[in-house]
Amino acid sequence: MTDPDTRTDRRCLEPEQDLDDVILITVDSWRADYCGFMGGPDDLTPTLDSLAEDGLVFENAIAPAPETNSSVATMLTGQYQNPSLESDGTDYTECTRNHMRTRRSLPQRFGELGYETAAFTANPWTSRYFDFDHDFDHFEDFMEQSLSAGFVDGGADQRGLIGDVAAQLANWYQGQDMFMNWEAFYGDVRAWLDGAESPYFLWLFLVDVHMPYFPPSGYRSRSRLLTYPANASLFAGQHELPFESVFRDVLVDSYEDSIRYTDEFFGQLTADVGGDPLIAITGDHGEAFGENGVYGHGPEVSEEMLHVPFVVANGPDETVERPFSLRDLPRLLPRLATGATFEDLLDTTVWARNYDPAVAIRGRDWRFEWRPDEQHVEVLENGEWERRRVPELELLGRELLESHIEAERERGRVLDAVDSLAAEAAL
Numbered sequence: 001m002t003d004p005d006t007r008t009d010r011r012c013l014e015p016e017q018d019l020d021d022v023i024l025i026t027v028d029s030w031r032a033d034y035c036g037f038m039g040g041p042d043d044l045t046p047t048l049d050s051l052a053e054d055g056l057v058f059e060n061a062i063a064p065a066p067e068t069n070s071s072v073a074t075m076l077t078g079q080y081q082n083p084s085l086e087s088d089g090t091d092y093t094e095c096t097r098n099h100m101r102t103r104r105s106l107p108q109r110f111g112e113l114g115y116e117t118a119a120f121t122a123n124p125w126t127s128r129y130f131d132f133d134h135d136f137d138h139f140e141d142f143m144e145q146s147l148s149a150g151f152v153d154g155g156a157d158q159r160g161l162i163g164d165v166a167a168q169l170a171n172w173y174q175g176q177d178m179f180m181n182w183e184a185f186y187g188d189v190r191a192w193l194d195g196a197e198s199p200y201f202l203w204l205f206l207v208d209v210h211m212p213y214f215p216p217s218g219y220r221s222r223s224r225l226l227t228y229p230a231n232a233s234l235f236a237g238q239h240e241l242p243f244e245s246v247f248r249d250v251l252v253d254s255y256e257d258s259i260r261y262t263d264e265f266f267g268q269l270t271a272d273v274g275g276d277p278l279i280a281i282t283g284d285h286g287e288a289f290g291e292n293g294v295y296g297h298g299p300e301v302s303e304e305m306l307h308v309p310f311v312v313a314n315g316p317d318e319t320v321e322r323p324f325s326l327r328d329l330p331r332l333l334p335r336l337a338t339g340a341t342f343e344d345l346l347d348t349t350v351w352a353r354n355y356d357p358a359v360a361i362r363g364r365d366w367r368f369e370w371r372p373d374e375q376h377v378e379v380l381e382n383g384e385w386e387r388r389r390v391p392e393l394e395l396l397g398r399e400l401l402e403s404h405i406e407a408e409r410e411r412g413r414v415l416d417a418v419d420s421l422a423a424e425a426a427l
Contacts, residue, residue: 031286283308368397
């Protein structure tokens with residue numbers, strides 16, 4: 001937990017206007033088309049569908065990256081990590097820690113408004129190990145109860161596959177890490193909410209939808225005799241799926257069951273929380289199930305890995321069709337909490353990236369993907385994305401890509417200069 005004595009007591013600040021309490025719920029590995037209100041099966045997300053009916057819906061919300069650590073670091077700060085640090089050989093962990101310590105974050109913005117802030121995360125990649133606790137008044141990541149520290153600190157590479165499997169089996173037995181269902185820490189969340197002073201900002205990170213897909217017994221539509229080997233096959237395949245013809249449908253069914261279970265959390269929380277806070281619900285990235293021969297998330301900037309659901313309940317009643325990058329959450333949520341407008345945050349295109357490197361430029365009904373050795377355009381046709389040769393979109397995609405790359409380089413130069421000045425001042 002962050003020591004409250006080391007920071008200004010923000011609750012002593014007198015807000016100049018009425019401020020809404022805010023709860024941000026991030027669901028790991030949740031793609032948009034597996035929600036009823038986004039065209040998925042009607043029985044997957046009944047609670048969320050109800051919230052979306054009267055809430056603010058972003059139909060084209062795009063995650064900043066196709067994996068948790070870099071996507072959430074960007075979602076909480078509004079910035080990607082310093083490209084200069086990434087290229088000079090600095091350890092990835094230290095890059096993330098430096099990023100979280102030195103950027104103006106979402107909890108910091110709320111703290112400046114006089115909010116009490118708290119976070120509960122079951123994912124080791126968003127833990128205090130990477131300094132995600134920075135700027136929160138209260139932070140729980142349950143790391144002391146699990147084997148996560150060894151896993152994220154290069155432990156998986158040191159242990160090898162057999163040792164890593166053993167560690168994950170131990171975490172499964174303990175109900176930790178990606179095996180930690182929301183009910184395991186919901187009591188902690190409720191206890192904090194009962195004592196929280198308004199206005200407050202609460203961030204909750206759920207891993208129930210993340211691989212391995214093991215929903216509780218009351219939500220399983222498949223026998224464990226199939227779900228266990230299917231998940232083990234996915235784990236061993238590293239973005240491929242051995243015995244695909246046998247296991248794909250098992251994995252998809254288990255993924256859907258996990259989403260149904262997560263939707264129960266939305267119902268429980270909205271029933272228990274008082275005062276009608278703004279409740280923002282989104283994913284940190286999506287998930288692939290064999291599209292382009294790929295499973296899971298991370299290696300591609302595909303639509304399946306980047307397009308996520310995003311709904312805000314108890315706020316405006318509006319549907320936004322223009323693309324919205326979750327990179328802009330630090331600007332959007334404080335505006336909604338204060339009743340300010342957000343239309344200027346919307347653009348005609350947004351972008352996302354991974355560290356292959358690969359970049360995606362996303363419009364409302366078209367997208368451009370780039371890798372050093374390949375690029376292509378996809379267009380949305382009758383609800384399906386199809387590759388097309390569209391020269392004008394290819395040209396526009398390259399121009400936007402070059403503009404983004406140069407902007408990131410300039411930002412890196414500015415950050416390098418700031419870091420140098422800070423280092424000189426410390427001497």
